[in-house]
Amino acid sequence: MANRRSSPSMHPRAASAPRSALEERPVAEAEVSLNPLVASLRPSATVRLTDTATRLRESGVDVVALAAGEPDAPTPAAVAAAGIEAITRGITKYTPNSGTSALRAAIAAKLRSENGLAEVQDSWVVVSNGAKQAVWQAVQATCGPGDEVIVPAPYWVSYPEMARLAGAEPVVALARVVARHPRLLVLSDEIYEYLVYPPARHVSFGALPGMARRTLTVNGFSKAYSMTGWRLGYLAAPPPYAQVAAIIQSQTTSGASSIAQHAALAALGLGHGGGDPVARAVAATRQKRDRVVARLRAIPGIKLATPPGAFYAFPDASALVGPGVEAEGFGPVPDVAELCRYILECAHVVVVPGEAFGLPECFRISYATDLEQLERGMDRIAAALAPNKLRRTHTAA
Structure with a gap:
């Protein structure tokens, strides 16, 4: 470091120094270096x-x-009131990276009682800044270059792009191959679980025989509770995957909003299926x-x-x-x-x-x-x- 010369912009005599060819030449678009995985992404x-x-x-x-x-529809009044309460009570500090213990416990209890995911414990749950982040972290935790991701159509626009971002290749096909391939994992996005019209009913993929430890379940509060702007979702996955997702989150966004998490507790308290x-x-x-x-x-x-x-x-x-x-x-x-x-x-x-x-x-x-x-x-x-x-x-x- 002792022999490092001062940059022209910092040198006292820089004003009289001749400008280099590099300084005079505009940076061409082709010279911009981007991660090839990111450069291949398409906007939503x-x-x-x-x-x-x-x-x-x-x-x-x-x-x-x-x-x-x-x-x-507006956010339910009880949920909005809980968010306001969090602000007035000063529940506005950083939260644990994977979510507050109260919310993680409530989510795990909901998944066991409503969704038939009997094995889910608090340690399976990672609360994130929206369900989209939960999907991304699940893909990052499980996929890499050379892997293939089966995407049933119609799919959400971000699924193939998230697979590409992990270096994996999206393959559009039906997911019946799951039963024939025991090492294949399922990412089940269940954000619309309550928005089902009878006689149709929602069934969690992880509740199917043999799928409890092969399924990474994503859900959130945006759609059913009209909380899109609150940005709160969660991943429920077997501990090895949940732990890696939590590490990814700790190095990107850290924990989700304390206010939104307090409001989410009130949302889960509205009752089975989201209540009235x-x-x-x-x-x-x-x-x-x-x-x-x-x-x-x-x-x-x-x-x-x-x-x-x-x-x-x-x-x-x-x-x-x-x-x-x-x-x-x-x-x-x-x-x-x-x-x-x-x-x-x-x-x-x-x-x-x-x-x-x-x-x-x-x-x-x-x-x-x-x-x-x-x-x-x-x-x-x-x-x-x-x-x-x-x-x-x-x-x-």
């Missing part, structure tokens, strides 16, 4: 479209956003689902299965696109991704291309919004997809 389609809708709104365009998966607040929200969401299904099935060329849970519809629009198809005032519509761009630019409704979820023949509508907004969006989509708006100018050879 849902976030990108939501940002586009925001920009359109800011420019004065009336946009109906049916893209983001965010409940429109969640039951009311599910009933209201089911009415919206039924309305969306009826409106979409009335559009010529659209095929749609009735969603058994969550708050998304995946209409198959493949019959409306293809070679020679043109939209009035827009131009060619060769595929569903371009159809979504047409719906956004001409009907001012944000929907998500299905290719982001492994279903390129479909697009996704989120009906997690108020009914008036939903009806306006459906009116515009129906008008945009009417036979007089989409025309096949010629038949492909």
Whole structure:
């Protein structure tokens, strides 16, 4: 260190020193060094479209956003009150990295009693900053270069990208191969467990015979309890995986918000299945689902299965696109991704291309919004997809 020369920017005579060729030459884009795993990542389609809708709104365009998966119901009053209580009582300090002991115990008890995960103990639970972080840490803890990750379609947009970030290769396939491969692990994202419409019911993968110690369960509070902005999720996994996930978290974000964790305890105290607040929200969401299904099935060329849970519809629009198809005032519509761009630019409704979820023949509508907004969006989509708006100018050879 004694022989190190001062940098020109720090030397007293630097002002009179000639500038080097390196200083004068602008840094080219090709010279920027990025981790190849990160450089291969693609931005989230849902976030990108939501940002586009925001920009359109800011420019004065009336946009109906049916893209983001965010409940429109408020956070239950008892949960919000618990968050306020945490602030007023000074429960605002750092928490243990894996979560407070009270919340971890409550989550473990919930998983044993509601989900049939009889082996789960507090040591299995890692509370994180949202369920997305729990998924990421689970993938980082279990996957590496040369591994393959089986992703059933339709999938959440981030699953394949998280696999790539770990150096593994996502493989889109059905997960029935699990039974034939005893070393294969299952990452079960159960964030929508309460948002299921009877007669459908939720079954935790880890409760299936032989799967307790082969399943890493992810869940959170965002969807069922309308706590998206609170950013709180959790991983429940056998100790070897939970311990590694906790180490990853300790070197990235550390523990989750103390305020959110205090509120989550109140959420779990609402009762089995989320109690009355969640039951009311599910009933209201089911009415919206039924309305969306009826409106979409009335559009010529659209095929749609009735969603058994969550708050998304995946209409198959493949019959409306293809070679020679043109939209009035827009131009060619060769595929569903371009159809979504047409719906956004001409009907001012944000929907998500299905290719982001492994279903390129479909697009996704989120009906997690108020009914008036939903009806306006459906009116515009129906008008945009009417036979007089989409025309096949010629038949492909």
